[in-house]
Amino acid sequence: MTNPYVLPAIGAVTLATLAIGAYGLRLARTTSDFLVASRVISPTWNAAAIGGEYLSAASFLGVAGLILRNGVDMLWYPVGFAAGYLALLLFVAAPLRRSGAFTLPDFCELRLGSRRLRKLATGFVVFIGFLYLVPQLQGAGLTLSTLTGAPEWVGSALVGGVVTANVAFGGMRAITFVQAFQYWLKLTALALPAILLLMHWRSVGHPGVVAPLEWLLPSEGGHRGLFSTYSLMLATFLGTMGLPHVLVRFYTNPDGAAARRTTLVVLGLVGTFYLFPTLYGVLGRIWTPELIEGRSDAVVLLLPGRALGDGPLGQLLGALVAAGAFAAFLSTASGLLTAVAGVLATDVLRRDSVRGFRIAAVLGGGVPLALALHVTGLNTSQVVGLAFAVAASSFCPLLILGTWWRGLTDLGAAAGILAGGGAAAGSVLVTVFGPPLTGAAGELIAEPAAWTVPLAFAVMVTVSLATSRRVPMDVGQIMFRLHAPDALRS
Structure with missing residues (x-):
């Protein structure tokens, strides 16, 4: 039975997104508004906006699906996703802002004075952005198809079109308001049904969770070996920083x-x-066991209706979850496209203007949409996890060493990005497009961060030491700019 509330709920989220974006458009006039919201966003607003864009399809749908299928071993995903902000807080948040950069390639040139390094960073920003965008668009297609029976391309096209329009016309200033709203919507859409489902579980006599022993065992006893577990932790913990x-x-x-x-x-x-x-993954074992060997990502969408029946309450909660899922796709895709469009405008099109940003937004939205419509069968959480691995193996070492080590050189940074980031990117391509691999080779390719991150750090340090004459002459001034308290700098 089709839920009659789903389409109105998705339509309401889409219209709210466009309306808030239109409000933000009134405040977006300059290039600085479009790229960095003129640097006037307060910590509270910015934190909600970051939560909105960070909690993607992999978080809203994928984590619950992984726990449903594979058990407690998958809890490392949410732990790593959340803990990554601790590393960001400790190492790069404040210095990155003090740098005065507008984009990551901007920071590369400012710190190391190399146009070639800037171009290399641009390529990796676009690759990571597209790699992360494709599963968001496909997740939207899955959601709409699962709940309404519409073709999957409809949901992908809807999210792609709305996000591209919002970013192109409003830039960072408009997207900030949109993402802050969507964080609270996502939290409500996931928390309220979860609480009511727990109450229902208690009211029907606490039915037991049917699961094999390995579903309850972490690491070696479960579905994932120790190497893959540690590699995943490293990718999610350090990938956030990149x-x-x-x-x-x-x-x-x-x-x-x-x-x-x-x-x-x-x-x-x-x-x-x-x-x-986690609650959705566990309760899914009780009420949606058929998804264990099927599209496990759909457990969040289907669980309220299966547990509570086809009555008004189950349908309303199902519609609320669908609205939250669409908010996840819209907010994360908006953030990704804003970052990619900023880099394309300044470093590829070389148009440091509002018009250039808008052209870049259309290009940056069109390519991932085309890929999402033609590359099928991707596992949302796996692809996003690989995006984290590429980020952890390229920009994370660059930011840590560039922020805290005076001896980093442009050649060292470029060599490290190519070695670590290139190896991780190659693993992504083999995983997505290549034949299935088993054994040790399969683990190394499927979860590459455990070897690509140390490789990137080692290459950056070794090549920088070998090319120490290329350390920028003004490195002392740059380090002072990055680390001196704001009051002292001003």
Whole structure:
């Protein structure tokens, strides 16, 4: 039976997104508004916006599906996704904002004075952005198809079109308001049904969870070996620090102290959200066992109706979850496209203007949409996890060493990005397009961060030491700019 409330709920979220974006458009006039919201976003607003864009399809749908299928071993996903902000807070949030950069390639040139390194960083920003965008668009197609029976391309096209329009016309200033609203919508859409489902579970006599022993065992006893577990932890913990769409939000804070406060609030918001996907995965074992060997990502969407029946309450909660899922696709895709469009406008099209940003937004939205419509069968959480691995193996070492080590050189940074990031990107391509691999080779390719991150750090340090004459002459001034308190710098 088709839920009659789903389409109105999705339509309401889409219209609200467009309306808030239109309101933000009134405030977006300059190039700085479009790229970094003129650096006037408060920590509270920025934290909600970061939560909105960070909690993607992999968080809203994928984590619950992984727990439903594979058990407690998959809890490392939410732990790593949330804990990544601790590393961001400790190492790069404030220095990155103090740098005065607009984009990651901007930071590369400012810190190391190399146009070639800037171009290399541009390529990786676009690759990571597209790799992350495709599963968001496909997740939208899955959601609409699962709940309404519409072809999957309809949901992908809807999200792609709305996001591209919002970003092209409003830029970062408009998207900030949209993403902050969508965080609270996503939290409500996941938390309220989860609480009511727990109450229903108690009222029907606490039915037991039917699961094999390995579903309850972590690491070696479960579905994932120790190497894959540690590799996943490393990718999610350090990958957050290298995600372009997350980092660009810190450029919107007024100063470094505000960037730190933003990160602290984000830790609370993201940690609160991740309390709930686990419940859906566990309760799905009771009421949606057929999804264990099927489209497990759909457990969040189908569970309210299966547990509570086809009555008004089950249908309303199902519609609320569908609205939250669409909010996840819209907000994350908006952040990703904003980051990609900023880089395309300034470094590919070389048009540092509002018109250039809008052209870049259309290009940046069109390519992932075409890929989403033609590349099928992707596992949302797996692809997003690989995007984290690429970010952890490329920009994370660059940011840590560039922020804290005076001896980093442009050649060292470029070699490390190519070695670690290139190896991780190659693993992504083999995983997505190549034949299935088994054994040790399969583990190394499917979860590459455990070897690609150390490789990137080692190559950056070794090549920088070998090319120490290329250390920028003004490195002392740059380090002072990155680390001196804001009051002292001003």
